[in-house]
Amino acid sequence: MANGVLGGKLAFVTGAGSGIGRAACQVLAREGAKVIATDKDEKSAQKTLSLLKSSSATFQHLHFPLDVSRSEEVYSVVKSAIEHFSVPPSIVVNCAGITRDNFLLKLDEDSFQQVIDVNLKGTFLVTQTIARALVEANITGASVINLASIVGRTGNIGQCSYAASKAGIEAFTKTTAKELGNLSPTKLHCREEISAVCFLGKSNGATPTTVEHAALPCGISVAKASRALHRQTSGEMCTECSTRRFGALHRQTSGEMCTECSTRRFGALHRQTSGEMCTECFGIRCNVVVPGFIDTPMTDAVPDKVKEKFRATIALKRFGRAEEVAEVIAFLASDKSSYVNGASIEVIGG
Incomplete structure (x- = not known):
């Protein structure tokens, strides 16, 4: 049996090639979980896999290329993972996300739709597909963790598509928490x-x-x-x-x-x-993590002048680290949060 609070559990992580997704894979593996790392960029997912450490030589983490906006890819990857491990993942972490920032009057329809398709639709497709597999396999006590953003609550200039997608993820999570938490034979x-x-x-x-x-x-x-x-x-x-x-x-x-x-x-x-x-009940819990400004590749493109303005509004006067968000994800994935369902947990530094 693997050591750690997630010993022996199987985790499915999207957006695992960088940032919070990669950090989540590392923390989940550290806590004993077997990790399925997925990302649209297969080389990035492979890199994440090479960083994972397991407490047992028999553990085999996997990676898959995955575009979460395509239902046929989601189904195929989930099916392949289940065939490999013989069980569906009982931990689901939806980290895949993109931005196509622009002012409302300049934002084109395709860019808006791309963000919705990856961030919101992708979260829906992965959650639905794995939840169906969990029900089919009679797995109880699973945990779904989605990634929203404080921008989904406050809005941000030039990020109407991103803010809308993240607000949608939070509402989606609260609804699935009621449906899947109460699901019974x-x-x-x-x-x-x-x-x-x-x-x-x-x-x-x-x-x-x-x-x-x-x-x-x-x-x-x-x-x-x-x-x-x-x-x-x-x-x-x-x-x-x-x-x-x-x-x-x-x-x-x-x-x-x-x-x-x-x-x-x-x-x-x-x-x-x-x-x-x-x-x-099956007791499938669904929760959402709401990060603030976190140092990730996604935020690298933000001008330093803008970063300083954000930093000044944070009580801790610094940006968060991806690992700090990942620790919250690991808590929600574990039995330590067994009565936490439909919750939104902010990781924003005050």
Whole structure:
């Protein structure tokens, strides 16, 4: 078992090639996590990987090139990571971000959209994709940490697109905290509109046979209201799902869940006489870190005169370091913050 408060956990970090993302990878690895470092610049992600230290020679950190604004890339990378580690990451850190600064009257539409696509849409795509995988794998107690900015609260001249994207991330996080923190097997069973993506095996080419099943673009057959439910209108368990997960069909003729299946998936039978599943929640926590002015490659382009004006407004009279933000990320990723959900934590120096 790896030492550290994150010993043995798997972390997925976007924007890992520099700045806060790189620092987050280093601190998470120091605390015992296995790290999946992703960045649009693959060489930068490789560099980050070379800086990571693990307490066990058996640990293998991974890196992937990833453009978080492209849903097909997000799905492909998450799927590859799960295939490598056999489990989805239980720590998600969304650090990928860009700026295209200009005054409102001069800012072109494409530049505005690029910032929204990477910063806000990218956070959405990664969070949604991994949350679906966590539900599919019945992983509880996961933690999603998103990166906003104090600019998203105060605004800043020449940064309308960046400020809008970061304000959106904060609102998005508070909403996902309510949804994912309260997500339970019962709600998945009752709400057919929730459709989980299956990452746990390749399709056997089977064709869905009931209205409860759907075929994804990747060809994998999954059930709406996924997990162990996967019911057929005939009263049988989904053949592909049960075969892949449990090594046998575990059919029921009564239309109820197989005792073996539910025991293995939930740690106990949790079967009520009413036929409902246990209401225990997945407990996926979502929090957002709100940095102030942090010394990173993103801020290197800011003129020194402007930097001094910002510095004068900070109580500590200095800019923050990426490592200081990363320490807060590690806290939110750990069980030490087990009752922190939907929180916005400022790291601004006062």
